[in-house]
Amino acid sequence: MKLPHQSDCRYLAWTGMETDLIFKAGIDLPGFASFPLLQDPKMRRVIESYAREQIQLAARHGLGCVLESATWMANLDRAASLGYDASNLVDINRDAIALLADVREQSGAPKVLISANIGPRDDAYAPSDIMSAEDAEHYHTAQIESLVGTAVDMLSAYTFSNSPEAIGFVRSGRKAGFPSVVAFTVETDGRLPTGQTIDAAISVVDAATDEGAAYFMVNCAHPDHFSDTLTGNSRLAGIVVNASRCSHAELNEATQLDEGDPSELGEQIAALVADFPSIRVIGGCCGTDMRHLEEMASRVGGMT
Template identity: 55%
Template sequence: MRGLPATPDLFLAYLGMETDLIFTHGHELPGFASFPMVETPAGRALLRRYYDDMIALGRRSGHGVILESPTWVANRDRAAPLGYGPEHLAQINRDAVAGMAEAKAGAPDVPLCLSLNIGPRSDAYAPDAQMTVPEAEAYHAEQIAAVAQTPPDMVSAYTLAYAAEAIGIAHAARAHDLPVVIAFTVERDGRLPTGMTLPDAITQVDAKTDGTPAYYMINCAHPDHFTDTLHAAPWMDRIGGLVANASRCSHEELDNAETLDDGNPAELGQQLSALRQRFTQIRVLGGCCGTDMRHLAAIATACRQGEA
């Protein structure tokens, strides 16, 4: 699988930091933006604790780890209301990658990949307008170009809702010679928020990019929302990762929630492990909204038990 080392067979990824910060630790994140943390000593120290926790789990479990930069909304339109311009954002993206690189340098015994985390231009769950492929490429190229001179191991585009944006991101990453991972989100019916089916989205992106994405993932959905969608098929062979929500709630319900639904960590781990046993090409598992290190540890444990 392009973008990941040949070993180990499983990599763990964590994308639940923002909900953990807001609901568990009482941090305010205007615009759901965690990227301002890279600008302060306290913020950088907190990010490093998340990275170190993941590295420690990888060390204990024997699994690899993908470190994700806190840059999901560090793009022009999402950051502008917070007072950030393009040059400032470019430096933040570079600093975010540098922070991950520093954590990686301190853990030579754990297989680590560094991922520049890219999010959608508009609301992931209800995009008010859809870009054309050229528009998406030009828009997201700005964030990718910012780190081109000190590149991460890969670019991961998370929580995408339609194929054209994914195609544009893939083109932009290829232009900078960076492996790219495309992660679509789905609603309770297993379809993207725009109504497109997951098979159609993956097939369309591959056709329009000559198969550029290293692999595809599903993120920001509970396994109950997508398990019935997954079946043996050529498009399924391209899915290499599942990064799941703790909650069975819909995206609308989660957006309006005043308390955190952290689900059942052990059950989530077992569900993801079972899917990995069914689809052996899957090499990345992790937690998204509502998850914390309990969920990641449960995933690691369930996978170890499944391999026994």
């Protein structure tokens, strides 16, 4: 199956499950980790329900669908504090993909891709120890190699804050035989937490990997934070946005969910797609739910 940047349609993605579970369902997620829920039959059904609803919503509007696995925190460092070791994580990562594969098969819908969601080693918003590209390649290999032989269509590095870690991720994905996607997070000024511009980060990663990433995205930021900084870079093919205009620091301290305005967010996404046709993936991150996705999909689905 073609990846979104190669396809004749756009794709819908969603990485807002964790905030929806915490603030709306009242479910505790220590460390913001959703992968432990896979061990609870009741919560597995909730995750399956989210995936089915996303597939159905995308199909109604003629969009493809990218299902993200619940593995953003399922790497060695971030899972260790929750009591998981390397052997646990192999099974968890594989199980997360198997769950989505079952949902996809049951849906019978065309153009549904399964993405293994890979998170950063350190705090995405305030990285304290930026690895070298070589160290990052070695670090992410453990999680990525656990996915070999599963139904994964692509690897997606979400909320990456710096180019060296992205380089290592892409190199590791290539060695394992997977297409890799890098989603950089940006601050309210449209720059990565390191101060690098989106275009500069893409150029550095491409130069170091011989354009090894399938494409790049921006995620976990409101359109107001980065729309004025976009230049039409053809390598930027996705925007997965927050509902809130708050900064990352403000969101980390929030005790209530800022859902923003779903209709306004849908309009902003449609405007960006109109201005930058190379954007093939749209979707929601923190604070978004199916209402936000509906507003985006209903506006973008009919666009050429």
